[in-house]
Amino acid sequence: MKKSVFLGTLSLAALAGGLASAATLDDVKARGVLNCGVSTGVNGFSAPDASGEWQGFDVAVCRAVAAAVLADPKKVKFVSTTGQTRFTALASGEIDILSRNSTWTFSRDVDLKFTFAGVNYYDGQGFMVSKALGVSSAKELDGATVCIQTGTTTELNLADYFKSNNMSYEPVPIETNAEAQQQYLAGACDVYTTDASGLAATRATFADPENHIVLPEIISKEPLGPMVRHGDDQWSDIVMWTLNALIAAEEYGVTSANIEELAKGTNNPEINRLLGTEGDLGAMFGLDKEWGKRAIQAGGNYGEIFAANIGESTPIGIARGLNAQWTQGGLLYSPPFR
Template identity: 50%
Template sequence: MRRWRGGAGRAAVLAAALAAATGACHRPAEPEAPETREPSARAPAALPEIRESPTLAAIRQRGRLNCGVHEGLVGFAYTDNRGAWRGFDVDFCRATAAAIFGDPDAVRFVPLTTEQRFEALQAGRVDVLWRNTSWTMARDTGGELSFAGINYYDGQGFMVRRSLNLSSAAELSGARVCVQAGSTTELNAEDYFRRRGIEYRPIVVATEGEARQAYAREECDAFTADISALAAARTTLPNPQQHVILPDVISKEPLGPVVRSGDDRWAAVIRWTLNALILGEELGVTRSNVSDLAKTSPDPRVRRLLGVEGDFGPSINLSRTWARDAVAAGGNYGEIFNRNLGKQSSLDLERGLNAQWTAQPRGLIYGLPVR
């Protein structure tokens, strides 16, 4: 009777047969496939492919940034007696152009009214709004706008003639109040007086400029707007010392840059340009020392910010020196503030909430870390 061999015997027979077959064939050996191994835990992970922003690509092809600004607000955006654009928001436009092109003058300023600003952005007439615009829930969740940060913490107030001897906006019962139509300012004023049961007469005009002019012509008893705008308006009046901004702050107005929704890579360029200027102040990087610090600073935070270490600029499709170029354009956040709004300006505004988080007293300005 034939017996089946055990497992070990079968294995030996199969091995012998395989060896015989191999020996009988004299074909050249096939090149072995390269050995594949699981990546080592120490092996650097491959960088994800960086998607280019369609907006940034269009800007580069055009050769300039189109920046939407206020049509004329002292301290923020205005033209000087030579026709050159000046102001807080204007300097952020130039810093953005410098971050992209290395040239702060590669920018076209597009003056826009409150009613025009969002339509111009959505239609592509401008690439970004650096134009005192409040970040609100309705604007943020409407699906058409993306806020890229906050560059100024403001609040709404009231300006009146000193001769009225008022100490609070609560004393404006029956007063005529000039306010801009279609703005959060109009809504805030309505809320303020309604909450307190105060009757008032809103004098609603189309633009902030018209509201200033109506107040100057004494067509209203008070003018309400963001406090920074009131300070700017006061400098334009024939006798600024005859007007006072009341101490009441009736709203929170976080102002910041706005881009179109749907291009998150472009929003990142704006967000990190703003943060670079804020971090510049925090780390002591100024317009005058930025080049030297790029060569000599041992601080890893400064070295990352200025492109000496890391590929942070290329991660958003910019050069390694993007932040260095942005600061060199007009200084860090504090330099921009002081020159346009603070002690070095006609507005002479205190830093207040717009002081650095490390200042004494502390403010709300806080730069996100570059690392």
């Protein structure tokens, strides 16, 4: 009898613990720091700079969320995760948001119980080879040794691609981007495959980027975006609409240069609602009026973040392509702020 009362109390405590962790927003506010899962270092997307500060395109999403929620883009604790540890870290609550070029797939969304808060980069898997190999198409890679980051969707795409083209290959499974780079440069594999953006970022760090080419074939769709846990809709809404705010800001021409000016009020009600001078959208998900303004101020709008981290003026030099606004022929399309 006593034992069952004891166990009942314990299970109640465990249940209470489970429920308490459901409200991520309250946890983050109480903690005063946003725990953000990033990669172990992909230049331009998430990598520490010379002074140890995390910089990059994926990092900027976390900074914008921290600015919206905690009013300070610096209040982020970055947790580097590998392809294998990232989902466990998110599911266990070690991180509040995973912003680590992770592909939105059906099973990750439905079976792994994660929610993708939109797409911040439309990508596809590509191949990088040394020019010395004289290969100009992925169709010529029969029998090649391929370095691949293990535990990613690229592993499955690769198997499918070679199978459908009746080619064989030798996979060399590798844990992190840095190791893959080392193996590739040492010639232990002929080909390095990952998302095309990752290839461009990796190639930019080589001593001789001109001797390596990314093959024209893009063999998959890889919509990359920030992820949160299932079951906390308030939190997933905050992350999703913070990302939408960055995208909408570019569409409406709100930049970090003119945001103070525009925040005084404009004759465009959409901008006014976004920046909090009209209505109170923030209160609907537990934030204040100026959340959107702060999120945009953290690193600029989507276009500014893109240009500063991975755009054509950076060593990585990625063109906007699919990641242009819908008005420019791209896929970026924020639902209205209303």
